[in-house]
Amino acid sequence: MFRRLCNSFSLSISKPKPALIFQNPIKKQLKLQQTLSLTPRFFSSSIEMDSTQNNTQLTKVELLRSLESSLGHCFNTNPVCPSPTPLIIVISGPSGVGKDAVIKRLRESRESLHFVVTATSRPMRPGEVDGKDYYFVSKEQFLKMIERDELLEYALVYGDYKGIPKKQIREYMGKGCDIVLRVDIQGAETLRRILGNSAVFVFLVAESELALVERLVDRRTESRDELLVRIVTAREEVKHVRNFDYVVVNAEGKLENAVKLVESIIDAEKAKVRQRNAVI
Ligand SMILES: Nc1ncnc2c1ncn2[C@@H]1O[C@H](COP(=O)(O)OP(=O)(O)OP(=O)(O)O)[C@@H](O)[C@H]1O
Missing domain, CATH: 3.40.50.300 (P-loop containing nucleotide triphosphate hydrolases)
Incomplete structure (x- = not known):
């Protein structure tokens, strides 16, 4: 079950559906602009990458940018868990x-x-x-x-x-x-x-x-x-x-x-x- 979920998740990442990219371009552009203002380091020039491009040809930053682009949001830098309470x-x-x-x-x-x-x-x-x-x-x-x-x-x-x-x-x-x-x-x-x-x-x-x-x-x-x-x-x-x-x-x-x-x-x-x- 877990593997099936992973497979479907990776599929949806590696092959972004056209609907995700082209549906309502104004809304999409707005969303990207908002994201850009949050973390300009990933969404600076080419936001959408060719999803069939071989990962080994990409720098780490490019790959991160590409993944963010496919997901439609930037990776969160906040701590995953809150800091422990005083003991x-x-x-x-x-x-x-x-x-x-x-x-x-x-x-x-x-x-x-x-x-x-x-x-x-x-x-x-x-x-x-x-x-x-x-x-x-x-x-x-x-x-x-x-x-x-x-x-x-x-x-x-x-x-x-x-x-x-x-x-x-x-x-x-x-x-x-x-x-x-x-x-x-x-x-x-x-x-x-x-x-x-x-x-x-x-x-x-x-x-x-x-x-x-x-x-x-x-x-x-x-x-x-x-x-x-x-x-x-x-x-x-x-x-x-x-x-x-x-x-x-x-x-x-x-x-x-x-x-x-x-x-x-x-x-x-x-x-x-x-x-x-x-x-x-
Ligand atoms: N693992 C150990 N091996 C050998 N000596 C130890 C060890 N642990 C503590 N001691 C020694 O045992 C003695 C008693 O230790 P300590 O004074 O820390 O006990 P305590 O539990 O705080 O006692 P109290 O409640 O009476 O104050 C001290 O002289 C200490 O240096």
């Missing part, structure tokens, strides 16, 4: 799985992404930069932000507040940027309720529980008791993977693979026919 990517996973490490690498490789800086009331860790890693605020300042409805989502995590400022997301989506949000599992659940399927949810996991615990221990930022809380929580959190769209394994020493997979997810999402359409 919100939520990256989550248990404590110590490597969310920050993955995001740090993504930051370096994808300049078009905007990484929302989360506000937190937790103390700054060595090497962290205020306004880059987090906005470090006091508990009182954080409570004021909640009161003013400035946060898309917030939670009390291990005794400290963490929240996502709405203003930043609106501002960067307005500029056409894709947005990356880094949240814990609790935050991802809340965001799923707020955003539904309008955002893409990625769950990071380690290859095993032992690998996760070793990573946390090596980081040396938690006390023994804090470690115990995080490990018990992580066991529960892994069960939430089914609420996510994608799961990415961040295996020991394979950070690059995890980053590449996240990048592929973003690329695939941007190529989707039915785009997610988040409104904040």
Whole structure:
């Protein structure tokens, strides 16, 4: 069926019917003049070409002009598909799985992404930069932000507040940027309720529980008791993977693979026919 359609289409192109060329010459001339004013580069001198002329004798421009002439209109230069809508990517996973490490690498490789800086009331860790890693605020300042409805989502995590400022997301989506949000599992659940399927949810996991615990221990930022809380929580959190769209394994020493997979997810999402359409 498709082949039959193609055949009949090519026939109608290669042998323009006399009716198409000579029927109502005034109307035809008018149409050509309109076309000429749109794209003068193709319809400048000889508009109608001999349709039996061998394609190999024609330059590319001549062939294009001839095809346009046979079709009766110029080829459209507008994009076939509209540009993709800004995407919100939520990256989550248990404590110590490597969310920050993955995001740090993504930051370096994808300049078009905007990484929302989360506000937190937790103390700054060595090497962290205020306004880059987090906005470090006091508990009182954080409570004021909640009161003013400035946060898309917030939670009390291990005794400290963490929240996502709405203003930043609106501002960067307005500029056409894709947005990356880094949240814990609790935050991802809340965001799923707020955003539904309008955002893409990625769950990071380690290859095993032992690998996760070793990573946390090596980081040396938690006390023994804090470690115990995080490990018990992580066991529960892994069960939430089914609420996510994608799961990415961040295996020991394979950070690059995890980053590449996240990048592929973003690329695939941007190529989707039915785009997610988040409104904040
Ligand atoms: N693929 C990997 N292989 C080895 N080490 C890794 C890998 N990914 C991350 N790490 C290391 O594991 C530790 C924990 O990573 P990171 O701080 O990024 O986790 P996180 O998920 O952001 O934790 P939290 O939620 O507690 O802030 C860091 O020291 C980081 O450098």
